Amino acid sequence: MSTPYKPEVVEQEAQQYWEDARSFEVDEDPNKEKFYCLTMFPYPSGKLHMGHVRVFTISDVIARYQRMQGKHVLQPMGWDAFGMPAENAAIKHGVPPAEWTYKNIAEMRGQLDRLGYAYDWSREVTTCRPEYYRWEQWLFTKMFEKGLVYRKNSVVNWDPVDQTVLANEQVIDGRGWRSDALVERREIPQWFMKTTAYADELLDELDRMPGWPDSVKTMQRNWIGRSEGVELSFDVKGEEEPLTVYTTRPDTLLGVTYMAVAAEHPLATKAAEINPEIAAFIEECVQTDAAEATLETMEKKGMPLGISAIHPLTGDEVPLWVANFVLMSYGTGAVMAVPGHDERDWEFAKKHGVPIKQVIAPADGSDIDIQEQVFVEKGVLVNSGKYDGMDYDTAFNAIADHFEETGRGRRTVNYRLRDWGVSRQRYWGAPIPIIYCDDCGAVPVPEDDLPVVLPEDVTVTGTGSPLKDMPEFVNVTCPKCGKDARRETDTFDTFVESSWYFARYACPDSDKAMLDERAAYWTPVDQYTGGVEHAILHLLYSRFFQRVMRDEGLTDVSEPFTNLLTQGMVLKDGAKMSKNKGNVVDPQELIERYGADTVRLFMMFAAPPEQSLEWSDEGVQGSYRFLKRFWTAVADHAEAGAVEALQKDALDDGQKALRRKTHQTIAKISDDLGRRSSFNTAVAASMELINAVNKFDDASGQGRAVEREALESVVLMMSPMTPHICHALWSALGHETALVDERWPTFDESALELDMIELVVQVNGKLRGRVSVPADASNDAIEELALGDDNVQRFVEDKPVRKVIVVPGRLVNVVV
RNA sequence: GCCGGGAUGGCGGAACUGGUAGACGCGCCGGAUUCAAAAUCCGGUUUCCGAGAGGAAGUGGGGGUUCGAUUCCCCCUCCCGGCACCA
Numbered sequence: 001m002s003t004p005y006k007p008e009v010v011e012q013e014a015q016q017y018w019e020d021a022r023s024f025e026v027d028e029d030p031n032k033e034k035f036y037c038l039t040m041f042p043y044p045s046g047k048l049h050m051g052h053v054r055v056f057t058i059s060d061v062i063a064r065y066q067r068m069q070g071k072h073v074l075q076p077m078g079w080d081a082f083g084m085p086a087e088n089a090a091i092k093h094g095v096p097p098a099e100w101t102y103k104n105i106a107e108m109r110g111q112l113d114r115l116g117y118a119y120d121w122s123r124e125v126t127t128c129r130p131e132y133y134r135w136e137q138w139l140f141t142k143m144f145e146k147g148l149v150y151r152k153n154s155v156v157n158w159d160p161v162d163q164t165v166l167a168n169e170q171v172i173d174g175r176g177w178r179s180d181a182l183v184e185r186r187e188i189p190q191w192f193m194k195t196t197a198y199a200d201e202l203l204d205e206l207d208r209m210p211g212w213p214d215s216v217k218t219m220q221r222n223w224i225g226r227s228e229g230v231e232l233s234f235d236v237k238g239e240e241e242p243l244t245v246y247t248t249r250p251d252t253l254l255g256v257t258y259m260a261v262a263a264e265h266p267l268a269t270k271a272a273e274i275n276p277e278i279a280a281f282i283e284e285c286v287q288t289d290a291a292e293a294t295l296e297t298m299e300k301k302g303m304p305l306g307i308s309a310i311h312p313l314t315g316d317e318v319p320l321w322v323a324n325f326v327l328m329s330y331g332t333g334a335v336m337a338v339p340g341h342d343e344r345d346w347e348f349a350k351k352h353g354v355p356i357k358q359v360i361a362p363a364d365g366s367d368i369d370i371q372e373q374v375f376v377e378k379g380v381l382v383n384s385g386k387y388d389g390m391d392y393d394t395a396f397n398a399i400a401d402h403f404e405e406t407g408r409g410r411r412t413v414n415y416r417l418r419d420w421g422v423s424r425q426r427y428w429g430a431p432i433p434i435i436y437c438d439d440c441g442a443v444p445v446p447e448d449d450l451p452v453v454l455p456e457d458v459t460v461t462g463t464g465s466p467l468k469d470m471p472e473f474v475n476v477t478c479p480k481c482g483k484d485a486r487r488e489t490d491t492f493d494t495f496v497e498s499s500w501y502f503a504r505y506a507c508p509d510s511d512k513a514m515l516d517e518r519a520a521y522w523t524p525v526d527q528y529t530g531g532v533e534h535a536i537l538h539l540l541y542s543r544f545f546q547r548v549m550r551d552e553g554l555t556d557v558s559e560p561f562t563n564l565l566t567q568g569m570v571l572k573d574g575a576k577m578s579k580n581k582g583n584v585v586d587p588q589e590l591i592e593r594y595g596a597d598t599v600r601l602f603m604m605f606a607a608p609p610e611q612s613l614e615w616s617d618e619g620v621q622g623s624y625r626f627l628k629r630f631w632t633a634v635a636d637h638a639e640a641g642a643v644e645a646l647q648k649d650a651l652d653d654g655q656k657a658l659r660r661k662t663h664q665t666i667a668k669i670s671d672d673l674g675r676r677s678s679f680n681t682a683v684a685a686s687m688e689l690i691n692a693v694n695k696f697d698d699a700s701g702q703g704r705a706v707e708r709e710a711l712e713s714v715v716l717m718m719s720p721m722t723p724h725i726c727h728a729l730w731s732a733l734g735h736e737t738a739l740v741d742e743r744w745p746t747f748d749e750s751a752l753e754l755d756m757i758e759l760v761v762q763v764n765g766k767l768r769g770r771v772s773v774p775a776d777a778s779n780d781a782i783e784e785l786a787l788g789d790d791n792v793q794r795f796v797e798d799k800p801v802r803k804v805i806v807v808p809g810r811l812v813n814v815v816v
Numbered sequence: 817g818c819c820g821g822g823a824u825g826g827c828g829g830a831a832c833u834g835g836u837a838g839a840c841g842c843g844c845c846g847g848a849u850u851c852a853a854a855a856u857c858c859g860g861u862u863u864c865c866g867a868g869a870g871g872a873a874g875u876g877g878g879g880g881u882u883c884g885a886u887u888c889c890c891c892c893u894c895c896c897g898g899c900a901c902c903a
Contacts, residue, residue, distance in 0.1 A: 043903050083903065156901070167901040215820055219898075222819050292899050296817040325817095344817085417900095424901065494903070533897055535820075540900095568821095569897080576896090605841070606828060610821090612896070614828060618842050626841080628856090671832085681830070684840035691840090760836045765884040767836055791870080805883060807835055815883045 007595025032072035040530030064720035078125030133430035134451030158186035190423035211563035225416025232409035255359035429491025437478035499545035
């Protein structure tokens, strides 16, 4: 009887070995092929949750697999340490955010160590450290010099009771989470980074990124939302300034029956001065949060302003409305409405009794009733005077030409993408390095004065940033003129830190520059793994930041992440694990009970990585059972003593069959891990091979040799997923060198050959029988054998055979 | 509302390029071992009909293409992620 599987012992020993041997610390070796394997770094919330364990394990499997391919693998880890939860904890428990954060990092670091990830901890990055954020402050000042950042008014959620800005998350059903007061939209000056300056490049490069999932690329394309349209101006009766709108459908221009402006638009403000009803309506419009989802789902409301625009082609008067679905911060704050050919305009017109005019007819000449059903497709113009009969492109150009010739409009490219607002009215973030001087305006902090260090010893109250109450922080002298000035108290959006940390891992200790030559070796990231919830914002900001760093001469790399794997969430009872729902499973407990390998194995086995994973306690036990069977199978074999050399040509049929299974499995798992990232099927294939070994009962010399080959293969191939148990089993099999430095097994093509193959026989597509045929049989011979099958004959009977389809190696379909 | 994804046995999932639907695991049922239990091992397990051989149905719903559809096309339902201040 072999020694029982004791995960706590096995795992401790393996981890000790890796630590002593510094197995995962890597240098920049130009003679080796590098592989940079990265996971989206965690926010140090306090404890590791199952979602973390899942991503980190996926990434670790990839890192260890690539290492076995002979690559020089870097897998670092760090902390996305700024953010709201630290402030919330500070309010709740009176602990400064910094203290809370550092404590959490220490706690989570211990948990990570217990899971046996192949991290190079010498490169740890913590974003709330001044030596980290000084460089994004520095880059911000460079961007300032280049005009890539600017300040403008922008909408925030304002809590009128707590007198503070709220995050969208802190607005619940339109009310402040702490005060319960109705939230208002309010405009305040904020700093922006010009992401739109890179819109075309960010869009075009997506076509040359084969390593990213199509779904993510599509989402980014749609998010950037490049459109070609026309900007045109409508005169407004009694106003000097014309009203400018942008449209991608100038072909529908003759169908404009009203126009709408935002509640904050000057025309609305002016109308409100003389009309209290409009004033009340505008008041109502402002009482909502700033999230786009809210805006798009709320009831579309509007009021006529009592003024008219002049249709630029017909000279007809078009009524102007104020509407809650038009936002001042999008485009010009005004839209032209074509209810006949736009869904939202149609519904609004129906509700408010605005006329609906058909100006586009289906290209196929079919009849439509525009009063009953909106028609949004492109077609042929009607009721449009001299443009009648034109198709979309012709009409687009004719109308665009007309406006350009008359100077009343122009062709223009528009993006849905907006510039990135990086200001946050919060304490726990990197200070924006700007000083306000009455004479010089906004002045960037000079390089020598960086970093602007965030004071860490503070009391957080929940009503505004404590920085505002710290004269020693706020009161400074102007770097330009030396007069008294004030420091910016807003901090950066935490997405700023996460937009470049991946590059900093290459040179975390560089104090002379943001990046140094080591970044040239390691970047771009070869494999990036993280939650699909980051498909747009984080990934787009990182792609933007990488280009800003490139154009600053810090790197030659444009795209930060060559291959991307977006993993699904961990669910329990069909819902995301959360404290509120009380369905949280603590990884720590499971690791203590079953060991890290069991938890890692279950994570890999239970679902494909991109899909959500349903938690199952029984499933974890199943994984544990498998590891015990695996352990016993290898240990029993090893204890039976030495094994003679395998002689390929001296095997009997049973031995050949097991050897075939071994090499089929190597081929399959190599493909699963190397090409498909299909970890669940890789585990299943390993289980099948172990099952086959357990059924294999042949203690002869060659029998044991074949068995050893199978077991060694499984130990090697399971090692990325369950590295500790494999480390122990590898040495149990008599190896002097450690598994962590072994190479991936290769498969022997000749072992896969078969003399006879089984084909499925269908009659009219339905399975009716099976035939065994020689591997090299001709189609005619296969056909004859198939038709000779008794059950096949029953279904063919005397019906004429119309066709026989032979799919080589798979099936025969007889069509009667 | 818009963008992206998903739906397959009692459950998690497999079927990769249009070719045997249900691999592997869980659960359950039966058996072995045990004084008993746990653990372990062996066998069975989509549903329905049938003693069996075998047959019929079946991949969220409805239609289509095809010799053949979980896979491709059209329409729909429900669930999940994102929507720019959660990270």
